[in-house]
Amino acid sequence: xxxxxxxxxxxxxxxxxxxxxxxxxxxxxxxxxxxxxxxxxxxxxxxxxxxxxxxxxxxxxxxxxxxxxxxxxxxxxxxxxxxxxxxxxxxxxxxxxxxxxxxxxxxxxxxxxxxxxxxxxxxxxxxxxxxxxxxxxxxxxxxxxxxxxxxxxxxxxxxxxxxxxxxxxxxxxxxxxxxxxxxxxxxxxxxxxxxxx
Amino acid sequence: xxxxxxxxxxxxxxxxxxxxxxxxxxxxxxxxxxxxxxxxxxxxxxxxxxxxxxxxxxxxxxxxxxxxxxxxxxxxxxxxxxxxxxxxxxxxxxxxxxxxxxxxxxxxxxxxxxxxxxxxxxxxxxxxxxxxxxxxxxxxxxxxxxxxxxxxxxxxxxxxxxxxxxxxxxxxxxxxxxxxxxxxxxxxxxxxxxxx
Numbered sequence: 001x002x003x004x005x006x007x008x009x010x011x012x013x014x015x016x017x018x019x020x021x022x023x024x025x026x027x028x029x030x031x032x033x034x035x036x037x038x039x040x041x042x043x044x045x046x047x048x049x050x051x052x053x054x055x056x057x058x059x060x061x062x063x064x065x066x067x068x069x070x071x072x073x074x075x076x077x078x079x080x081x082x083x084x085x086x087x088x089x090x091x092x093x094x095x096x097x098x099x100x101x102x103x104x105x106x107x108x109x110x111x112x113x114x115x116x117x118x119x120x121x122x123x124x125x126x127x128x129x130x131x132x133x134x135x136x137x138x139x140x141x142x143x144x145x146x147x148x149x150x151x152x153x154x155x156x157x158x159x160x161x162x163x164x165x166x167x168x169x170x171x172x173x174x175x176x177x178x179x180x181x182x183x184x185x186x187x188x189x190x191x192x193x194x195x196x197x
Numbered sequence: 198x199x200x201x202x203x204x205x206x207x208x209x210x211x212x213x214x215x216x217x218x219x220x221x222x223x224x225x226x227x228x229x230x231x232x233x234x235x236x237x238x239x240x241x242x243x244x245x246x247x248x249x250x251x252x253x254x255x256x257x258x259x260x261x262x263x264x265x266x267x268x269x270x271x272x273x274x275x276x277x278x279x280x281x282x283x284x285x286x287x288x289x290x291x292x293x294x295x296x297x298x299x300x301x302x303x304x305x306x307x308x309x310x311x312x313x314x315x316x317x318x319x320x321x322x323x324x325x326x327x328x329x330x331x332x333x334x335x336x337x338x339x340x341x342x343x344x345x346x347x348x349x350x351x352x353x354x355x356x357x358x359x360x361x362x363x364x365x366x367x368x369x370x371x372x373x374x375x376x377x378x379x380x381x382x383x384x385x386x387x388x389x390x391x392x393x
Binding site: 068072 | 200203208211218219222229230237
């Protein structure tokens, strides 16, 4: 193994932080970052699925024949996503109503398939776990950062609490889809310029 | 050949395992999910109609068979008497079905309140049926029997201006509720005795 377990974990937090470094899984990123609460909910769901699928794929990597590996990965990911969906409905129903279609859509999130294919299928259980956890937390952090910017400017709130006075005129553009692209673009720009130094 | 067999076995095993796991989880969470849906989708309307009841109407619910389907009834206790029930009915609105909770006092057959639960009406126009209490308040005190119509059609209630289709849909939902209530009243009275 080239890298230590700690390195596998920390690379997801900065060096390969999705979606800024690995520009993958943009669909939920753009859609759910209207508010910090949604972003954290989505992030937690992704952490669970990513860790679960990475560990399971890594456990089964010697059994899964390489010709049908993608089908197997999809089954594993879809199972974990459905588990999350059911649990969310049972315990955090209001959040489920807000995230709605984007929970089932985690199945087709490239990060999950990408990590299963590029990492878990080739590495041991512990480093796959670390990889999944690191990338999942990184993904949550990016979502939260993006959502914080959009929520503060777009609706003048943070995690549902007012930040500006009652006279604040919300900058609606930020919570619309184009605002998400612009915001993501600016974040990528900042990340890249920091990386160059 | 061996490889083919291995692929088939692995895929089948994985699929059955995942299917079994999900089925088990679904069974486990089914009741919980139903409660959550009641609480967050229908709960506000039910609690609003039965404001001030001594019990929890969502916990004190029962089902009665109405033809093929089962209908849920939510009981409200006032002054120690369980005489008020709330149940859901539907009518066709402008954008689709409108779910309507209708509360009725079994002692005098009068409507105690109505409230919209689910709808896909135009925001700001038809959706006022849910948010504007004045429209729903018109049904209060009317006898839950016969047909309900908006005043334009020679009925009892004023339509919401600009949202005639929605208002008519709600009137139809109340009419449906009256039919259900009339046909199920004997069973309903029987069940309510158990709450005293």
